[in-house]
Amino acid sequence: MQALDYDGLMQANLTGVFSERDPERRLIAIGELYAANATLNEPETSVIGHASISDAVTAVLASLPADFVFSAMGPALGHHGIGRLRWQAGPPDGPSAVTGMGYRSFPGWSDTFAVCFYRTRHLREFAHGHCEKPCVLERN
DSSP states (O other), X not given: OOOOOXXXXXHXXXXXXXXXXXXXXXXXXXXXXXXXXOEEEOSSOEEESHHHHHHHHHHHHHTSOTTXXXXXXXXXXXXXXXEEEEEEEEOTXXXXXXXXXXXXXXXXXXXXXXXXXXXXXXXXXXXXXXXXXXXXXXEO
């Protein structure tokens, strides 16, 4: 059985979705990484589907300075279909202004018949730092 690449999948989400400021490229990455009926739950609202998730990420990125980038604080770790990645955001050459941790559930991780089952089904992001309110992003 092929091992699930937690680090590769979670790093792809960090760079291809949350760090991608071009909505067309972000939507392509979301299509590759997320189930079609994915739901993103934020503290005050929930959105369903690729386009709505991309719009929510656009809003997150719009709330940050234009030069901020997301980067991993080490490799993702995981086992039994659940992965974790610590991340930070800030200026490319400066200190991080926001840190957080993402947890993802990969249903069907042991199923060798379909790679598409490796798409993220549950996503929870916890942001720490200079936020106006606690921020939890959750995807079912």
